[in-house]
Amino acid sequence: MDDEAKHRTDTRAAIIEAAAALLGESGPGAVTTRGVAQRAGVQAPAIYRLFGDKDGLMDAVAEHVMAAFVARKAARAASAAAANTDPLDDLRTSWREQIEFGLTHPAVFRLLSDPERAPGSPAARAGREILQARVHRLAAAGLLRVPEPLAVDLIHAAGVGTVQILLATPPERRDPAMGEAMMDAVFARILPDAPSAATDSTRVLAVALRAVAPDLETLSVPERHLLIEWLDRIAVPR
Known part of the structure; x- marks a missing residue:
């Protein structure tokens, strides 16, 4: 990397760090061009050159903060597995x-x-992939009674909705048990009952076998595809 490119990279990183700090300390209103420039030790025009406008800067800051969080989650998920x-x-x-x-x-x-915004965010996509991996572990362990994609969608939707409701509620009126209650509700939908009904047990077994079917090398590729198709039919709740 030549000196000019390194300077540009360093400047961009300094601006993002400064904006992220202001955002965390005082909220979006504190992320002004002037405030960020002062904190980062740069001239205001540098922000426009690198990010186009404030929206571009906010996108970069959100990605930076989310990427750091997802990296920590990825490390913990790998360690747990x-x-x-x-x-x-x-x-x-x-x-x-x-x-x-x-x-x-x-x-x-x-x-x-x-x-x-979410579809264009590498960090958001990485976070969803981590969730998919965690759900896959559930399926492979025989602890899932719905297809993996449905479980991922339900968990993601419930998590986003829970945070949205809590953020829309004044802090003093927030129910601290809401997150746990929603988690239990989602898990009641995706996890098998104990004891399981016969139909439920069949779905659990189908989902578990579906999780490992792509790796069954004793079957030919066409046989694996056919098995997966059959298992998907069995696993879908009706």
Whole structure:
């Protein structure tokens, strides 16, 4: 990297760090061009050159904060998988961390939960992939009674909705048990009952086998595809 490119990269990083600090300390209103420039030790025009406008800067800041959070989650998920910890406990911990992150970083959460922005966010996509991996561990352990994609969608929707409701409620009126109540409601939908009904047991087995079917090398590729198709039919709730 030449000196000019390094200077540009360093300047961009300094601006993002300054804006992220202001956002965390005082909210979106504190993230002004002048305030960010002063904190980062740069001239205001540098912000426009690097980010185009304030919206561009806010997008970069949200991505930066979210990426750091997702990196920590990825490390914990990898550690949990390597240690073969209880996949349900792992998912519960992840849920609580996600709710806490949304409440602690409301501006970032609102930006990245926007349907117009989320699909273009590498950090948001990475976060969903981590959730998919955690749900896959549940399925492989025989602890899931709905197809993996449906479980991922339900958990994601419930988590986003919970944070949105809590953020829309004055802090003094927020129910601290709401996150746990919503988590239990979602888990009641995606986890098998105990004891399971016969139909429920069949779905659990189908979902578990579906989780490992792509890796069954004793079957040919066409046979695996056919097996997956059959298992998907069995696993879908009716």
